[in-house]
Amino acid sequence: MIERALADYPGDEDLRKLFAGEATQYRKSTTLPGHVADAARSCAEINRLYYTDPDEAYRLFHELVPGAEDGVQITPQFEIEYGMALFIGANTFLNKDFMICGGGIVTIGHDCLIGPRCTINTPNHALDAANRLDGWEHALPVTIGSNVWFGACVTVCPGVTIGDNTIIGAGSVVCHDIPADSIAVGNPCHVIRPLPDVDPFFA
Template sequence: MEALLEADEDLQHLMAGEWMRYRTSPALQELTWEAQSTCATINRIYYDDGVEARRLFHELVPGAGEGVDFRPPLSIDYGMRLVIGDRTFINADFLVIGGGSVVIGADCLIGPRCGIYTPNHALDIARRLEGWELPMPVVIGDNVWLGGSVTITPGVTIGDNSVIGAGSVVTKDIPANVIAVGNPCRPIRPVPES
């Protein structure tokens, strides 16, 4: 990784959270190809060799904590940019796209078909055609429950203990301890105490 980092300016920009160009970066393309290849292997062998699938997952996502449980298929672009807290459960069709850092807290429940998107492409035509994109971080607090088919857009933070209703599209920060739903997702009430 260090040799790639020294040789590729766009990889340096990715790691710094700066504008970069995936489409012109051999290093970024190689990293995502390797990550997607590992995901394909995990998805293929999960039920026949669960021990090896979990080993490959932790190799792909070195920031995954103890007791992280997942179900295939999963698709992750940059495992080294993903941190998952202890005891988090990730259901089928988990998708993390782009190179922005993603931090998922401990004890989270990630429903099926959830997607986390971290790249923002340039809005102006010329820069978009040149392939410029800005990776933005996503942070999900501890004990968050994402219902099925939740979409989280670049730069969003979801506070501890919150619940995001199925099918929601989270485009802005969600505070802690709320139930939030919709497109765009918005808080509708506090999470019950007990």
């Protein structure tokens, strides 16, 4: 995924370090703030055009996120910082106020339902105050499997992997990996039970 994310940015060493999870100084970088500003402008235009010219909005979305497969749906407000670092499987739906903070590689599988106001965070700052004030940070990847459902206002922390078919309850803060085929809730998010063999929705 790192190679794909960097394909159009040869020689950008700060971007390579960011995607690789190496220590970077964002505020001293000559390239990273520009990438974030470009993404912010693209997101603003996507959000502005979404209801009046959806075809153009989705064209801009796929230009910003070349790793998004066919059938991905978004709704405003949509906000990310590094579109080249986002990979989304076919037919995934991102509800309103979806946000990704930071430059870790984020992979979301196919046919996911991501509820409103969900946030994926990839940066970690230095623990030492002096290093933190000097701007040192590193980003960790987040991986979300296929057929995953997030309720509203889920927060995903850096480095987390969530398995296929899992359901994350509304308001959860996901700090650790969650296995496939699970129902998980809470702060910190934890598995409360496996998925049932018979869906009670249709029982």
